[in-house]
Amino acid sequence: MFVKNKRHLAILLDPDKAEPSNFLLEKALPDYFFIGGSFVSMHRQSQICISIKKQCSVPLVLFPADPSHLTENADALLFLSLVSGRNPEYLIGKHVIAAPMLRKSKLKILPTAYMLIDGGEATSASYISNSNPIPYQKSDIALATALAAQMLGMKYIYLDCGSGAPKHVNPEMIKLLKDHLEIPIIVGGGIRTPETLFNLYEAGADVCVVGNILEKNPSLYMDFIAASK
Ligand SMILES: CC(C)=CCC/C(C)=C/CC/C(C)=C/CC/C(C)=C/COP(=O)(O)OP(=O)(O)O
Ligand SMILES: O=P(O)(O)OC[C@@H](O)CO
Ligand SMILES: [Mg+2]
Numbered sequence: 001m002f003v004k005n006k007r008h009l010a011i012l013l014d015p016d017k018a019e020p021s022n023f024l025l026e027k028a029l030p031d032y033f034f035i036g037g038s039f040v041s042m043h044r045q046s047q048i049c050i051s052i053k054k055q056c057s058v059p060l061v062l063f064p065a066d067p068s069h070l071t072e073n074a075d076a077l078l079f080l081s082l083v084s085g086r087n088p089e090y091l092i093g094k095h096v097i098a099a100p101m102l103r104k105s106k107l108k109i110l111p112t113a114y115m116l117i118d119g120g121e122a123t124s125a126s127y128i129s130n131s132n133p134i135p136y137q138k139s140d141i142a143l144a145t146a147l148a149a150q151m152l153g154m155k156y157i158y159l160d161c162g163s164g165a166p167k168h169v170n171p172e173m174i175k176l177l178k179d180h181l182e183i184p185i186i187v188g189g190g191i192r193t194p195e196t197l198f199n200l201y202e203a204g205a206d207v208c209v210v211g212n213i214l215e216k217n218p219s220l221y222m223d224f225i226a227a228s229k
Helices: 045-055 088-104 124-129 139-151 171-180 194-203 212-216 218-227
Strands: 008-013 032-035 060-062 076-082 108-116 156-160 185-188 207-210
Touching: 008 185, 032 045, 045 060, 076 088, 076 156, 108 124, 108 139, 139 156, 139 171, 156 171, 171 185, 171 194, 194 207, 194 218, 212 218
Parallel strands: 008 032, 008 207, 032 060, 060 076, 076 108, 108 156, 156 185, 185 207
Antiparallel strands: none
16 A cells, blocks of 8 residues: 555544544545544544545555444554554454454555554553553664564555654664665654654655644645645
């Protein structure tokens, strides 16, 4: 789905807050919509997928924190294993619950090593998963974790400082992983400017995920699209 060395932009829609109509009327669309949140209370994900599907053909990729967040109305699923943490529920437990249902669904499964990186403050993802992120400067630990995930057969690496993080992933960490990995790298958390987006692609990100800033300031949308080309 995500191709190495091609720049993809994914816009994260939080199912509790999403206003996709902000973007769908614009001339250019992102490569993907990611749909999900660490903490989802209203369960509008099916409804949001159905409504976007009526208006455009941008692939919809679920980004769930729990099997209860799944819907058949998306195209694909980031099947995340939280390899930066040591909580068995998020490494394999939730997957066992979801697998029988996923086997019957048409969702494309994307086996993804999910790595939380410390972005300067506690995030919903580390709190909900009860796991510690990898320290911001410890690129060697991030590399060893990503290599182990690749050796286990995972197809994508997702480096995430967490939604709304004060700091985005260190470009040096992205460069190091890019030099040693064969699989595509997804990067997100705390990307607030088109310049940052551009720099993270330059460092080696294959997919960048932008969420919070576009929820707060949708008028920046076209600048982010431009920086992803
Ligand atoms: C296998 C299945 C179906 C579920 C488990 C999936 C795993 C392992 C998830 C890892 C832990 C986790 C809580 C991930 C959530 C990541 C996510 C959707 C983040 C999006 O941002 P938010 O954390 O919601 O940010 P806000 O606090 O800004 O809303
Ligand atoms: O909301 P932001 O900070 O853009 O983060 C997006 C996403 O990578 C979080 O999982
Ligand atoms: Mg959220």
